[in-house]
Amino acid sequence: MALEDILINKPKKKLFLLGNEAAVRGAIEAGISIAATYPGTPSSEIGDILHYLAKDANIYFEFSVNEKVAMEVAATAAVSGLRSFTFMKHVGLNVASDSFMTTAYNGVNGGMVILTADDPSMFSSQNEQDNRHYGRLAKIPILEPSNPQEIKDMVVYGFELSEKFKIPVIIRTTTRISHMRGIVELSEIKTSNNDNNKLKNNLKSNENVHWKKGFFKKNPNRYVPVPGNAAEMHKNLTLKFENIKKINTKLNKIYSAPKTSKNKNSKFKLGVISSGSGFNYTYDTINKYDLGIDILKLGFTHPFPEKEVLEFIKDLDGIFIVEEVDPIMEKEVLSIIGKNQLKISVFGKLNNVFPMIYEFNPDILLDSFKKFYQIAEKEKENEERNNIKDIYDEFSKEEININEYNQSTKLENTQLNKLIESLPNRHPTLCPGCPHRASYFAVKKSIEELEISEDNVIFASDIGCYTLGISPPYQTADYLLSMGSSIGDGGGLSKATNQTIMSFIGDSTFFHSGISPLINCIHNKNKFVLTILDNRTTAMTGGQSNPGLNVDGMGDPAPEISIEKIAISLGIEFVKIINPLNLKKAIETYKEAIEFDGVSVIIAKSPCALIKRLKKRKPMEIDYNKCIKCLECVKFLACPSISVKNDNIVIDPLSCKGCTTCRQMCKEKAIKIER
Amino acid sequence: MINMEENMFSKNPEFCKDSYTICMCGVGGQGIIKTSTIIGNGAINEGKKVVMSEVHGMSQRGGVVSSELKIGNYKSSLIEEFNSDMIIGFEPIEIVRNLNKVNKDTKMIINTHSIVPSNISSQKNSYPNIDEVIDILRENYNYVYPINGSQLAKESGNILTLNMVLLGAATADETFPISKDSIIIAMKNNLKANFYDMNTEAIEKGYETVKSLQ
Numbered sequence A: 001m002a003l004e005d006i007l008i009n010k011p012k013k014k015l016f017l018l019g020n021e022a023a024v025r026g027a028i029e030a031g032i033s034i035a036a037t038y039p040g041t042p043s044s045e046i047g048d049i050l051h052y053l054a055k056d057a058n059i060y061f062e063f064s065v066n067e068k069v070a071m072e073v074a075a076t077a078a079v080s081g082l083r084s085f086t087f088m089k090h091v092g093l094n095v096a097s098d099s100f101m102t103t104a105y106n107g108v109n110g111g112m113v114i115l116t117a118d119d120p121s122m123f124s125s126q127n128e129q130d131n132r133h134y135g136r137l138a139k140i141p142i143l144e145p146s147n148p149q150e151i152k153d154m155v156v157y158g159f160e161l162s163e164k165f166k167i168p169v170i171i172r173t174t175t176r177i178s179h180m181r182g183i184v185e186l187s188e189i190k191t192s193n194n195d196n197n198k199l200k201n202n203l204k205s206n207e208n209v210h211w212k213k214g215f216f217k218k219n220p221n222r223y224v225p226v227p228g229n230a231a232e233m234h235k236n237l238t239l240k241f242e243n244i245k246k247i248n249t250k251l252n253k254i255y256s257a258p259k260t261s262k263n264k265n266s267k268f269k270l271g272v273i274s275s276g277s278g279f280n281y282t283y284d285t286i287n288k289y290d291l292g293i294d295i296l297k298l299g300f301t302h303p304f305p306e307k308e309v310l311e312f313i314k315d316l317d318g319i320f321i322v323e324e325v326d327p328i329m330e331k332e333v334l335s336i337i338g339k340n341q342l343k344i345s346v347f348g349k350l351n352n353v354f355p356m357i358y359e360f361n362p363d364i365l366l367d368s369f370k371k372f373y374q375i376a377e378k379e380k381e382n383e384e385r386n387n388i389k390d391i392y393d394e395f396s397k398e399e400i401n402i403n404e405y406n407q408s409t410k411l412e413n414t415q416l417n418k419l420i421e422s423l424p425n426r427h428p429t430l431c432p433g434c435p436h437r438a439s440y441f442a443v444k445k446s447i448e449e450l451e452i453s454e455d456n457v458i459f460a461s462d463i464g465c466y467t468l469g470i471s472p473p474y475q476t477a478d479y480l481l482s483m484g485s486s487i488g489d490g491g492g493l494s495k496a497t498n499q500t501i502m503s504f505i506g507d508s509t510f511f512h513s514g515i516s517p518l519i520n521c522i523h524n525k526n527k528f529v530l531t532i533l534d535n536r537t538t539a540m541t542g543g544q545s546n547p548g549l550n551v552d553g554m555g556d557p558a559p560e561i562s563i564e565k566i567a568i569s570l571g572i573e574f575v576k577i578i579n580p581l582n583l584k585k586a587i588e589t590y591k592e593a594i595e596f597d598g599v600s601v602i603i604a605k606s607p608c609a610l611i612k613r614l615k616k617r618k619p620m621e622i623d624y625n626k627c628i629k630c631l632e633c634v635k636f637l638a639c640p641s642i643s644v645k646n647d648n649i650v651i652d653p654l655s656c657k658g659c660t661t662c663r664q665m666c667k668e669k670a671i672k673i674e675r
Numbered sequence B: 001m002i003n004m005e006e007n008m009f010s011k012n013p014e015f016c017k018d019s020y021t022i023c024m025c026g027v028g029g030q031g032i033i034k035t036s037t038i039i040g041n042g043a044i045n046e047g048k049k050v051v052m053s054e055v056h057g058m059s060q061r062g063g064v065v066s067s068e069l070k071i072g073n074y075k076s077s078l079i080e081e082f083n084s085d086m087i088i089g090f091e092p093i094e095i096v097r098n099l100n101k102v103n104k105d106t107k108m109i110i111n112t113h114s115i116v117p118s119n120i121s122s123q124k125n126s127y128p129n130i131d132e133v134i135d136i137l138r139e140n141y142n143y144v145y146p147i148n149g150s151q152l153a154k155e156s157g158n159i160l161t162l163n164m165v166l167l168g169a170a171t172a173d174e175t176f177p178i179s180k181d182s183i184i185i186a187m188k189n190n191l192k193a194n195f196y197d198m199n200t201e202a203i204e205k206g207y208e209t210v211k212s213l214q
C-alpha cells in the first residue's frame, strides 16, 4: 500500500491500515480543514502522514511548537466554523491542558476532535496516566475505539457529535490500538468546498491557499471567559453535557454469547463491560473458550451510558469490568449499582480480579477468568457459602500483589529458562554517528580533566534521544520530569545544592518548553551549564521538522528561528556554538562553561545521523599495527559500529557513518579513515 | 479442579477454525514490520481476516522490534503465550527471548546471522554461541529451520532483502496459510517496483532453502 491510498475516494474499498493511518483517513472523510500536533509516540505517525498528504487532502497541517499551541490552533479553527483535528500522546494533553479546559467552555462551531493516545505499560513514555480522567475534568465526551476501523469511524462520528453539541470530542486510543493494523472499509470522503472567495470581509482575496478558510463571528460573551462570562459558560457546558447524556448511540453494543454455549447455564448470571483494547482480549478469551458470558462493549464511555449499563446489568449476579489503566468504568458501575440499590458483585481492579496497572493481554484475561471459576468451584463444595457474594469476598480478601504484574513467564524447561536468562539485553542505543555521543564524551572528559568527582555533577536530562545517555558508558541523566524540565530543574538544583549542574535539552524540546524556564533562570541568577543538543530535527519521534529548521509541517519553506539569538537576547553572557564532532574544541569549551559563574549555554550543533539527505562520509578502519587493544573506544563510546570480534577491534564499514569521534579519541591514533 | 479446567477452558473449535498466528522478532531496521504487513496483505488477498500488532518507537536505535499477526476470528492482535503457529526470528537470540510465544510444534524460522549488541562489553552476559543455541532449540522443538538468511540476501543482490528471504522461507512450510504467489503479489503492492526482481529472487531463495531442510 502506498500512503496515497489513504486518499482514494472509493467507498467500501478495504485497506490494511495502521490505527494511526485510519485516524488520518477518518479526518479526511470528515472533511477537516486544519490539523495541528506536536509529535509523540504512539500518535506520531498521524502527523507524519498528514505532513505528507495534507496538501493533496486540502488540509492545513502544522507541527506546532508544543501541544498547547496545537490545541489553540485547532480550537480557533473550530470556532471559525471549520472542522479541526488535534492529536497528541497522553502526556501531551498535560501540556495542552490549560487551553484544553477552556476550549470546553468556549465551545466550537465546526467540529473539533482531540485524539489522545495513552501508553499503558509505558513503551515510550514517562508515565501511564489514564486520559479518560481529562474528559471528566473538562466535561467533554470520550469515544474509545478498539481497532483501526473503529478509529476511522469514531473520528468521523466525533466530528458530527462535536458539531451537533458545539463541544470538542476526545478519542482515547492506547498504544495497542494506535499501532494495531487491521482491515478498514472506507467510506465516502466529504469534500469541503473551498469557497474562500465567497467569504465576506475577505481582505486578502488574492491569497490562494489550498485549505478552506472560515469566518470568526465576534461574540465576546461566549468566547472570552472573564469571570462573569465564565460562570455563564460553565452553565452552558453543563447543559450541553446533560443533553449529550440523552442521545442514542450505536457505539455501545452487546455481544451475546451463543445460546448453545456450553457454559451458558452456569450457576451465576455473569456479564462483562469493556472498552478499548480490553474489549479485544475479553472477546477473544470468552469466545475461544466458549465461556458463555455476554459482553457490553462501550465505545462511547463519557458521559457514562448509565441507562444502557443498568439495562445490561440489572438481572446479573456478577459483572466483570475490563478496562486498561485506572478503574474508571468500574467506579461508574459501582455508583449505578449504589444508586439503584442493586445486589450485583463487581469484579474488576478494585478487588484484584484484574491487575491495577500496566496493559492487559489475552493471557491476563484468561488467568482472571480461571481464578474466578476456581474460586466458584471451591465455593460450590461449601454448602452454606454458595453465592456470588462469597466469590466476591474471596477476591477482596487478597491484597494487591504488585510484584506479580508484568513478570515474564517462566517456561517449564529449565534448560530453556537458563538460556533465556543468559541472553545479553538489547536496549536502544545512540545510533552510529550520533552527535550526542560526541557531546557526552566531551562532557565526561572535561569533568575528568577539571578533576570534579562524578558525584558532584548532576545531569538534568530531558525528553529525546539523548535521554538514552542514562545508560553506561555515558550516564548523563540523573533527573527528569517532563518536556523542557531540564532547564527549570537545572535552575532549581543550582539553588538547592552546591554541586555542578549540567542540563541537556534537544532543539525541538527547547522550542517546545525550554524558553520560558531559561528566562526564569537568568532572572533568578542561576548557575549551571545548559547544552542545547541541536541535531536539526525532532529525532526521537521519527525526524519531524521544528521551528529551528527552514521548512514547515507541510514541507514548505519557513523562517528558521535561531537558538543562539534567543539565548543572546536574554542577556546570557556565555553562549557558544560548538560542533561536538570536534572533540578537542568541545572539551575546551565545556571546561570554560563549567567554570563560568552564571548560566552558560552551549549549542552543540550537528545533524542527527538518521537525516537522509546528509552527505555520506567514509567509514573508519582500525590500523592493527597501532591498536594496543586498550578497548577505550569500545568502552567509552559504545558506538554500534565498533565491536570486538575474535579479540580484535572491528569497525563495521556498512553502518559506520564516518563521524570520526572514535578516531579523535583513540590515543594510539589507531583509527583511520578507510581508503 | 482439573475437571473444571478441562471442561470449562477447552477451546471452541468453531472460533479457532482457520486460525494461524505468526510472531516476528528481531532488531530495528531489519524490515520486520514491512514483512508482517506484506503477510497481512497476502492474507487479505486470499479473503482472510487478519489483525496485526506492531511495536514502534525506538526501533531505529538498535532496540528489539517485534510484530504479531493473527489470521482468523480474533479481535486482539496479541498472541497468547505458547500459541504461535510460526515464529520468524530475524536474529537468532531474539527468537530465544520470545520462547514464551512458542510450543513444541511451532514452526521456527531462524536467521542464523547474529547481531551483537553494541554495548556488549559493558554487559554481564556475553553473546551466546549460535550453534549451541540452535542445538538446544532442536532438542526442545520439533520444527526448527535455521537458515543463513543474511548470506542468502547478499546473494540475491542486497542485504536488505533479508526480510524477503525469511518471507519466502515462511511460505515453504506447508502449514503456512498463504500461498507463495499471494505473498509475491502482496510484496509487489507494498515495495518499490525497481526491486521486484531482486525481492522475488530472495523469496525464492528462502523458499528453496527451507524446502531442502524438510
Ligand code: SF4
Pocket (backbone or CB within 6 Å): A622, A626, A627, A628, A629, A630, A631, A632, A633, A634, A649, A665, A666, A667, A668, A669, A670, A671
Ligand atoms: S582506542 Fe584505539 S588503541 Fe584502544 S582499542 Fe580502540 S582502536 Fe585500539
Ligand code: SF4
Pocket (backbone or CB within 6 Å): A432, A433, A434, A619, A620, A637, A639, A640, A641, A642, A651, A655, A656, A657, A658, A659, A660, A661, A662, A663
Ligand atoms: S565507528 Fe567511529 S566514525 Fe564510525 S560512526 Fe562510530 S564513532 Fe563514528
